[in-house]
Amino acid sequence: MQELKVERCIVSFSDIQGRLRSFVVSGDLIEDLVTSGIDVDGSSVGMTDIERSDIVLKGDESTFRLINLDGRKMGFIMAEIADQPDLDPRYTLRRNLNEIAKVDLKFMVGAEVEFFLLRGDKPADESIYFDSVDEMMSARLMLSEELERMGLKIELMHHEVAPGQNEINFRFDEAVRTADNILIYKMAVKKAARTMGLRATFMPKPFEGVNGSGMHIHMSLFSGSRNLFYHDSDISDYAKWFIGGLLAHAKGLSFFASPTVNSYKRIVPGFEAPVYISWGYKNRSALVRIPSYNGQGSCRIEYRAPDPTSNPYLLFSTVLAAGLDGIRRRIDPGEPRGDNLYHSRDTDTLPGSLEEAMKYAMEDDVLIEAVGRRLFSRYVELKKAEIMESRRHVSEWERRFYIDF
Known part of the structure; x- marks a missing residue:
């Protein structure tokens, strides 16, 4: 300096x-x-x-x-x-990564962080997914420049499905640096949006009837320069066991991946958010999927439950712990699903509320140990207060539905 x-x-x-x-x-x-x-x-x-x-x-x-x-x-x-340090989310993730570094493992993560740009309280545009006449293109370019000034390497940007919804992707990295970059990303996007007379929100479901904002994470586990999820003909057994761990702990993981009352308005059928506990290749209706890849450098697992309100340090800590538990116990994830799961009636579902997710997390020692008992207890206290506060308020839907019931 x-x-x-x-x-x-x-x-x-x-x-x-x-x-x-x-x-x-x-x-x-x-x-x-x-x-x-x-x-x-x-x-x-x-x-x-x-x-x-x-x-x-x-x-x-x-x-x-x-x-x-x-x-x-x-x-x-x-x-x-x-x-x-046992109250610090960032230290908690570093502690978990230091543990796997002792056996020469490195956890790499990329994140797709979606957000809405608003004028006042309404979407800032009426554009569509990958729109070629996109009202917000120049705004995203300005946002990207701000992110690059903050040290992020921008790789791709586009309009998302809903009016006003956007995505700007930055390069994947080791888990702590990616978590840092997610928080810096949100700060920089909000700041730059204000300078353009806009408002950015990372709320999971700000509007009814359209897609909500997710934060899909892409994960790979390396030993030295070797991607343990890659195999010549298919993903490796390590990848399948890791997926098995994600599915086995999926309900408790929701407490960290979908951590707000509003998060559960996003996780409903029909809006491209995962509902069913399942995995598949290229299948965007599954909770966990294997995207297309070309060689070990791009072979990865995508976990589609998280939204941008999650704490990335706690999210990465718990997802890593669940996946490693799957490897340790060699959990079989079952057969990959190739069907549209939104039409499924025979597949177990994620929790339908923050309160339900909290109940599952409180019964999951693997996730609690990953976070640390003192930090987990504090997190639970904050979420209980959030649930109680949400119950005090009467929504516009309640007024419409019940006022003449």
């Missing part, structure tokens, strides 16, 4: 629910931040109780990057809770 004459740095960290929290420090505090850490209030962001509110945040210097914020050159760094 001194060499580049950068005077200030944005320090960011993930709260338990996966929202990026930030503050700005002057350059003369950077050394303290990356060595001993800086005290901040953790209770106001739901990390700690008010009577024990202070937490020590320590910057991860490997995440430092230069950014351009409104024409001003600044630093940016991700931080973790140094004095209570």
Whole structure:
């Protein structure tokens, strides 16, 4: 920072629910931040109780990057809770990755993060999927430029199915860096949208009758330079067992993949969101699918349940734990499904509510251990409060349906 004459740095960290929290420090505090850490209030962001509110945040210097914020050159760094790491989602994922690194394994993840652009409270356009006369093309180009200034490598962008819905894809990476990039992506998209007089939302289902926004994740497991999911003629046994673990833990995983009350308005038949616990090749109606691939570099498993409100650190930790449990126990995922599962009546389904998903997660020791019992308990407290708050409110549908019942 001194060499580049950068005077200030944005320090960011993930709260338990996966929202990026930030503050700005002057350059003369950077050394303290990356060595001993800086005290901040953790209770106001739901990390700690008010009577024990202070937490020590320590910057991860490997995440430092230069950014351009409104024409001003600044630093940016991700931080973790140094004095209570068992409450930190990012540390939790690093802990899980460090465990598999001991046996020379590396977890690689890519994410497709969908969002809506709004004018006021309505979709900003009426374009369709892959529209060639797309009203939001120039907006996505500006958003992509902002993301690139934040250090993300943009690979593909397009209009999604619903009016106002968009997708900008960035390059896959090792799991912690991808999780960092998801939070940075959401922050940058919201900020850039405001400068264009628009509003970006990552709400899973903001509008009835159209597709909701997902965050499909693509995963591969490497040993050295070898992709363990790849085999010459088909996906490997490791891949099938990993899928078996995802299916076996699917109901509990929903608590982390679909973590809001609104998430379950997205997971209904007919809108390209997964409902049935199943897997298949290229089958977009399945919960887990194997996309087309060409060689081991692109061989991967796609898990289609997550939405953008999930905490990526907790999501990746639990998905990895479920998949490794499948490998450890050699869980057979069953036969791949090639039919349209939205017409199925004989396949088990994902939970229909956040409360139901929480019940399954609380019975799943594999997922609880992946998150850590203290962090899991805190996460449950926050979600119980969210469920109770949602019950207090009367929706427009309830008024329409019941007022003259």
